[in-house]
Amino acid sequence: xxxxxxxxxxxxxxxxxxxxAASVLLYRKYSVPGVIFPASIALGLVNILAILFFLGxxxxxxxxxxxxxxxxxxxxxxxxLLNLLKKLFDFEFISRDNLFLAFKKNIAFAADLTLPTFxxxxxxxxxxxxxxxxxxxxxxxxxxxxxPLIALLASSWAIxxxxxxxxxxxxxxxxxxxxxxxxxxxxxxxxxxxxxYWVIGCLLSSAIIxxxxxxxxxxxxxxxxxxxxxxxxxxxxxxxxxxxxxNFWSPFGKGSSSIRSYLVDGSQSIESIKSSLGSxxxxxxxxxxxxxxxxxxxxxxxxxxxxxxLISTYIFIRFGFKxxxxxxxxxxxxxxxxxxxxxxxxxxxVSSIFTALLCYFxxxxxxxxxxxxxxxxxxLDWFNKENKYSFFYGVDSSLxxxxxxxxxxxxxxVNEELILLDFYVFTILLFSHYISKVGFIFLEEKLDLFxxxxxxxxxxxxxxxxxxxxxxxxxxxxxxxxxxxxS
Numbered sequence: 001x002x003x004x005x006x007x008x009x010x011x012x013x014x015x016x017x018x019x020x021a022a023s024v025l026l027y028r029k030y031s032v033p034g035v036i037f038p039a040s041i042a043l044g045l046v047n048i049l050a051i052l053f054f055l056g057x058x059x060x061x062x063x064x065x066x067x068x069x070x071x072x073x074x075x076x077x078x079x080x081l082l083n084l085l086k087k088l089f090d091f092e093f094i095s096r097d098n099l100f101l102a103f104k105k106n107i108a109f110a111a112d113l114t115l116p117t118f119x120x121x122x123x124x125x126x127x128x129x130x131x132x133x134x135x136x137x138x139x140x141x142x143x144x145x146x147x148p149l150i151a152l153l154a155s156s157w158a159i160x161x162x163x164x165x166x167x168x169x170x171x172x173x174x175x176x177x178x179x180x181x182x183x184x185x186x187x188x189x190x191x192x193x194x195x196x197y198w199v200i201g202c203l204l205s206s207a208i209i210x211x212x213x214x215x216x217x218x219x220x221x222x223x224x225x226x227x228x229x230x231x232x233x234x235x236x237x238x239x240x241x242x243x244x245x246x247n248f249w250s251p252f253g254k255g256s257s258s259i260r261s262y263l264v265d266g267s268q269s270i271e272s273i274k275s276s277l278g279s280x281x282x283x284x285x286x287x288x289x290x291x292x293x294x295x296x297x298x299x300x301x302x303x304x305x306x307x308x309x310l311i312s313t314y315i316f317i318r319f320g321f322k323x324x325x326x327x328x329x330x331x332x333x334x335x336x337x338x339x340x341x342x343x344x345x346x347x348x349x350v351s352s353i354f355t356a357l358l359c360y361f362x363x364x365x366x367x368x369x370x371x372x373x374x375x376x377x378x379x380l381d382w383f384n385k386e387n388k389y390s391f392f393y394g395v396d397s398s399l400x401x402x403x404x405x406x407x408x409x410x411x412x413x414v415n416e417e418l419i420l421l422d423f424y425v426f427t428i429l430l431f432s433h434y435i436s437k438v439g440f441i442f443l444e445e446k447l448d449l450f451x452x453x454x455x456x457x458x459x460x461x462x463x464x465x466x467x468x469x470x471x472x473x474x475x476x477x478x479x480x481x482x483x484x485x486x487s
Contacts, residue, residue: 015045015068022075030082031172032165033158037078040154041071044145051141061418062131062355063138065425069362070142074150076366077113080373081106081155085162089173096163103159109373110151112318116311116365118143123307124358129296135358296354304361311365319372331364334435338428356424360432367436 019038026034048067052059059067084102118140125136162169308328316324338360 015071018071026078026082030086031169033085033162033169034082036158036161037074037082037150037154040149040157041074041078041146044074044142044149045071047149048141048145051145059138060134061421063134065355065359065421066135066138067142069139069359070146072363073113073117073143073366074146076370077106077110077146077150078154080109080370081158084377085159085169086173089170096166099159099163103155105377106155107151110147112373113366113369114143114147114151116314116369117362119311120304120307120362120365123303123310127303127306128358129299129354132300132354132358135355139362297357300354300357304358308361308365315369315372319376323368323372323375327365327368330368330436331361334364334431335360337435338431341427352421353424355421356428359425360428363429364432364436367432371436 019042022041023035023038026038028034045067048070049059081102084105085099088098088102121136121140121143123136125133125140128136308331312324312327315327
């Protein structure tokens with residue numbers, strides 16, 4: 001495994017700082033069980049790098065960002081289990097044996113998270129444009145390594161520690177008082193006003209119309225690149241030519257001993273390119289958009305849509321049509337809104353946007369699967385002893401940790417492309433997080449009302465031999481937990 005240049009020193013240091021910060025934060029919230037997971041993630045990173053080194057693969061910036069997405073996947077699984085442990089310790093008569101029920105629940109959640117995301121990564125690895133397939137390869141490798149390490153080993157270690165130190169961990173967790181997200185509280189008060197729905201609908205419609213009318217072909221969305229070919233009469237002068245080329249020019253191909261080709265980002269004007277060349281022999285400048293154009297955007301959207309179609313079958317079987325509808329509506333509406341904001345703000349768009357777009361679909365899928373799995377818990381009476389949304393604050397914690405990593409990377413790095421990529425991913429994480437949160441919490445309730453009023457009403461009681469028996473939404477693990485608590 002070869003790191004191409006010293007520019008990877010800064011991202012590597014940011015990952016180390018991220019894991020240290022995560023360990024401190026999770027220890028303060030969850031005691032020793034919280035530290036087990038960052039340590040396991042670090043172990044997983046070592047294993048991934050060892051596999052890449054064994055295969056002789058080269059990790060580019062695209063592969064590095066995919067590795068960060070794999071860490072985000074591992075953090076989500078970790079926080080799900082830790083929040084579930086915290087919820088169990090809220091009960092006064094919880095026993096040591098009940099803690100293993102959290103392990104069973106976490107395995108089910110990890111499976112719900114892993115299968116769809118792995119399908120997505122495989123689609124990207126085989127069907128995406130060639131220069132982006134490394135994203136799918138690195139991401140699928142991360143999922144394959146982190147699933148057994150986090151969902152199985154780290155989870156079992158954390159639960160075993162909580163069981164052996166039952167009183168200490170229980171007293172620690174009971175001092176925590178997670179509040180309902182301030183953003184949710186504010187949005188609840190706003191969404192009580194029915195006219196706000198019309199305002200949001202108009203804004204979203206305007207963004208979608210703007211995106212599809214001027215977005216794809218807008219000169220502000222995709223800037224043309226330039227392929228610069230320089231020929232030096234004396235091959236001995238090629239060394240001085242290479243040293244004089246600006247560091248933001250990307251070498252394109254090997255060339256001969258006296259010819260060099262460079263791909264220059266479209267943010268540079270023709271005049272600045274010519275002034276940089278000076279008297280560097282004969283040169284030609286060719287305009288091209290073959291590396292950063294709407295064609296690649298359509299290919300990526302096609303790959304992501306095809307993978308979502310296959311994933312939709314699993315989500316429909318596992319979580320129902322309502323949640324499937326939420327996934328599609330939230331994902332593409334927030335994508336249109338995010339891209340429209342970039343267009344309006346005249347943010348320079350370079351080839352890194354395609355990597356950020358893949359990150360967006362992956363993160364959006366992670367968030368929605370988290371909401372869907374958490375919703376199955378929130379239907380249970382024992383889970384709703386306190387405010388059910390207090391369980392969701394783990395997602396906010398994971399978002400803050402990942403944003404800290406990206407922010408630190410941007411501050412430390414001198415790589416312009418990495419800074420732009422961090423900005424794109426930072427923006428996409430914010431949109432994906434808050435749009436999916438608002439969409440799930442508020443649209444879910446509205447869809448339930450619509451279903452009951454216009455489609456069908458779910459019966460809560462059925463008649464069996466002339467008697468009514470209540471239908472409960474409990475699985476075998478929930479019934480086992482309830483019986484243990486009641487006893």
